[in-house]
Amino acid sequence: MLNRLVRWSRIKSPWILHLNSGACNACDIEIVAALTPRFDLERFGVLLKATPRHADVIICTGPVTRQIKDRILRIYEQVPDPKFVVAVGACAMSGCVYRGAYNILGGIDQVIPVDAYVPGCPSRPDAIMDGVVKLLGKL
Amino acid sequence: MTDSEIVEKAKTLLGGKALEVANPSLRRIFITVAPGDLAAAVTALRDHMGFLYLATISGVDDKDDYELLYHFGNEHVCLNVRTRIPKAAPRIASITPVIPGAILYERELQDMFGIIVENIPDPRPLVLPDDWPAENFPLRKDWKFERPEEKIPGGKP
Amino acid sequence: MKVTIPIGPQHPALKEPISLRMTVDGEVIKDADLRLGYNHRGLEKLAEEKTWIQNIYLTERICGICSHSHATCFVQGVEKLMEIEAPRRGQYIRYLVSELERVHSHLLWLGVAGHEAGFDSFFMYTWRDREIVMDLLEIVSGNRVHYAINTLGGVRRDVDEAQRAKILGSLDTLRKRTEYYLMIGANEPSFVGRLSRVGYLSKEDAVALCAVGPTARASGVARDVRKDDPYAVYGEVPFEVCTADSCDVLGRTVVRVKELLQSYNIIEFLMKNLPEGPIAVKAPRKAKPNEVVSRYEAPRGENIHYIKSNGTDKPERLKVRAPTLANYAATVKMLKNGFIADIPLIFAAIDPCICCAERTVEVVDARSGEERTLRFSELRRIARGRFEKVSQKRNAAWPF
Numbered sequence: 033m034l035n036r037l038v039r040w041s042r043i044k045s046p047w048i049l050h051l052n053s054g055a056c057n058a059c060d061i062e063i064v065a066a067l068t069p070r071f072d073l074e075r076f077g078v079l080l081k082a083t084p085r086h087a088d089v090i091i092c093t094g095p096v097t098r099q100i101k102d103r104i105l106r107i108y109e110q111v112p113d114p115k116f117v118v119a120v121g122a123c124a125m126s127g128c129v130y131r132g133a134y135n136i137l138g139g140i141d142q143v144i145p146v147d148a149y150v151p152g153c154p155s156r157p158d159a160i161m162d163g164v165v166k167l168l169g170k171l
Numbered sequence: 172m173t174d175s176e177i178v179e180k181a182k183t184l185l186g187g188k189a190l191e192v193a194n195p196s197l198r199r200i201f202i203t204v205a206p207g208d209l210a211a212a213v214t215a216l217r218d219h220m221g222f223l224y225l226a227t228i229s230g231v232d233d234k235d236d237y238e239l240l241y242h243f244g245n246e247h248v249c250l251n252v253r254t255r256i257p258k259a260a261p262r263i264a265s266i267t268p269v270i271p272g273a274i275l276y277e278r279e280l281q282d283m284f285g286i287i288v289e290n291i292p293d294p295r296p297l298v299l300p301d302d303w304p305a306e307n308f309p310l311r312k313d314w315k316f317e318r319p320e321e322k323i324p325g326g327k328p
Numbered sequence: 329m330k331v332t333i334p335i336g337p338q339h340p341a342l343k344e345p346i347s348l349r350m351t352v353d354g355e356v357i358k359d360a361d362l363r364l365g366y367n368h369r370g371l372e373k374l375a376e377e378k379t380w381i382q383n384i385y386l387t388e389r390i391c392g393i394c395s396h397s398h399a400t401c402f403v404q405g406v407e408k409l410m411e412i413e414a415p416r417r418g419q420y421i422r423y424l425v426s427e428l429e430r431v432h433s434h435l436l437w438l439g440v441a442g443h444e445a446g447f448d449s450f451f452m453y454t455w456r457d458r459e460i461v462m463d464l465l466e467i468v469s470g471n472r473v474h475y476a477i478n479t480l481g482g483v484r485r486d487v488d489e490a491q492r493a494k495i496l497g498s499l500d501t502l503r504k505r506t507e508y509y510l511m512i513g514a515n516e517p518s519f520v521g522r523l524s525r526v527g528y529l530s531k532e533d534a535v536a537l538c539a540v541g542p543t544a545r546a547s548g549v550a551r552d553v554r555k556d557d558p559y560a561v562y563g564e565v566p567f568e569v570c571t572a573d574s575c576d577v578l579g580r581t582v583v584r585v586k587e588l589l590q591s592y593n594i595i596e597f598l599m600k601n602l603p604e605g606p607i608a609v610k611a612p613r614k615a616k617p618n619e620v621v622s623r624y625e626a627p628r629g630e631n632i633h634y635i636k637s638n639g640t641d642k643p644e645r646l647k648v649r650a651p652t653l654a655n656y657a658a659t660v661k662m663l664k665n666g667f668i669a670d671i672p673l674i675f676a677a678i679d680p681c682i683c684c685a686e687r688t689v690e691v692v693d694a695r696s697g698e699e700r701t702l703r704f705s706e707l708r709r710i711a712r713g714r715f716e717k718v719s720q721k722r723n724a725a726w727p728f
Binding site: 198199223226230232240244245248251270271273274275283297309310316 | 364365368370372373408535536537538539551555556557620621623630632634636644645647649653654656657
């Protein structure tokens with residue numbers, strides 16, 4: 033019974049943390065645009081949180097550069113369980129155009145485990161919302 | 172001022188220091204100087220011709236030398252000062268006493284090519300990560316990168 | 329007591345990984361240091377292995393907000409290397425998208441500045457209007473970001489009559505809304521008071537540290553590549569360079585709003601005088617050995633590309649210097665003797681596009697030498713708190 037209540041509250045108000053691991057910013061601007069009045073992600077109860085310790089869902093963009101790899105691991109450990117990771121954009125999925133560069137490791141899944149992938153370069157805000165909602169449906 | 176006026180003025184100002192002055196296209200002037208004369212040439216251009224704004228410093232890896240281009244701009248033209256330093260002794264004097272804004276571009280030269288900029292006020296690396304192995308200079312032509320195998324989670328092992 | 333406060337790389341206020349290291353003495357910043365490198369993707373090396381057409385795709389993705397700037401600067405340079413010239417209709421369409429991108433970038437910045445100053449409704453209003461511009465860009469090019477409208481020798485898509493009418497119609501709405509923001513800004517003393525005297529950069533410093541873009545123009549330095557080195561259509565389009573004299577964040581806001589109005593005029597001119605003709609010419613595969621310096625006025629400042637070719641279908645060297653890197657030295661100067669609470673505002677005022685230039689900042693307290701990790705969320709809370717308490721500077725006028 034308590035489990036059902038907790039699960040219901042988790043689905044109804046996922047708080048997200050936005051993590052940029054060296055991206056070109058297009059996906060990040062589309063994520064912020066998803067919170068503006070036209071697309072309005074906040075009607076799903078989603079709030080953009082400042083600190084990892086308050087977040088449930090980590091939304092990541094960008095191919096992972098060598099410099100930021102340790103910081104991502106540290107932030108991932110700071111987010112309390114249960115946590116979910118959404119990789120937004122082609123860079124976060126596999127590195128997009130930057131595959132093969134000397135400072136890039138590839139997609140986010142080379143560093144932390146990912147639960148949902150949203151393709152696009154950049155992903156449209158509608159696609160990001162679709163991805164987040166599908167993730168909530170899986171919970 | 173037109174391009175040819177600026178070319179003439181630069182030739183008279185720099186005299187023997189300017190080994191070659193070219194005007195290949197509209198509003199683009201290329202001046203070649205020797206590495207030792209670089210600071211003096213830049214000072215002269217800044218004081219007498221109003222080239223206070225340095226856009227950037229490009230390094231190019233040519234076969235036996237590094238070619239450095241200092242791109243200056245004012246409200247009439249874009250003036251580029253070119254100098255060549257040999258790969259065997261890649262050293263160049265810093266121009267930060269003349270143009271304080273050049274510090275970042277010189278740090279990037281040090282990172283990417285391994286060129287030693289003398290008297291640089293801040294010699295820390297600029298863009299390479301903290302765990303980058305020393306003596307690896309990415310933009311040199313003979314430096315190749317071997318990408319390690321990636322593990323695809325859920326894919327073929 | 330020296331306290332070091334490192335900020336970043338992950339923080340909520342700015343959308344990119346940056347790491348700031350500030351030395352503070354109480355609340356006053358004594359020294360600031362930026363650590364670049366979190367966003368370094370090795371583009372210049374990658375570009376040497378791709379052909380000219382593939383490089384258009386790559387340079388577009390240097391930055392998401394100013395993607396067309398990088399692509400156009402590159403294409404301008406390569407067209408000079410190949411000695412071809414895009415037809416006039418193609419050029420008009422290309423620079424129409426440039427000006428639309430400038431509008432969308434400035435509206436984005438206005439929203440971010442409002443958000444950092446605590447004025448969230450302003451943020452939501454400007455981003456709502458930005459959606460009008462995103463729709464126009466989508467109609468013209470097919471995508472909201474990364475328009476991919478450039479090709480070697482011209483543009484890929486044409487603008488027909490219905491699209492032209494829509495663009496001209498939307499300009500009226502945008503003009504009315506921008507005038508409304510001007511009115512809000514002029515009559516909102518707490519907003520003006522929050523922004524004025526913050527992040528001071530004198531004219532001599534702006535010149536000595538080679539600042540570019542609205543950051544330099546707000547200190548009275550009239551530096552604009554569209555006037556100094558008019559490329560393509562800017563020789564024939566009438567517009568003015570906007571400057572302000574207050575040398576602070578308020579001046580930068582004013583310069584950007586003025587540039588918005590100028591851009592609307594430019595777009596109107598381009599659309600009303602669109603010439604007939606083809607939109608692209610065929611480009612050769614290889615370029616003769618030569619070198620070119622290409623300059624472009626991106627929304628944030630001057631974008632300069634140096635391209636060298638060696639007779640094959642791949643470049644020998646591509647060097648990109650994005651505008652935010654040029655403003656970095658000026659930022660460090662601006663942060664000194666500022667307050668910790670002003671850091672988000674000062675940093676946002678240069679319109680940082682870190683992906684263009686990779687940087688990080690940390691905070692170090694001057695007196696004790698201790699390092700304290702201050703979350704950027706705490707920093708923003710301090711910034712908002714100061715906004716609420718700031719006494720209204722009644723004599724801070726909106727210098728429009």
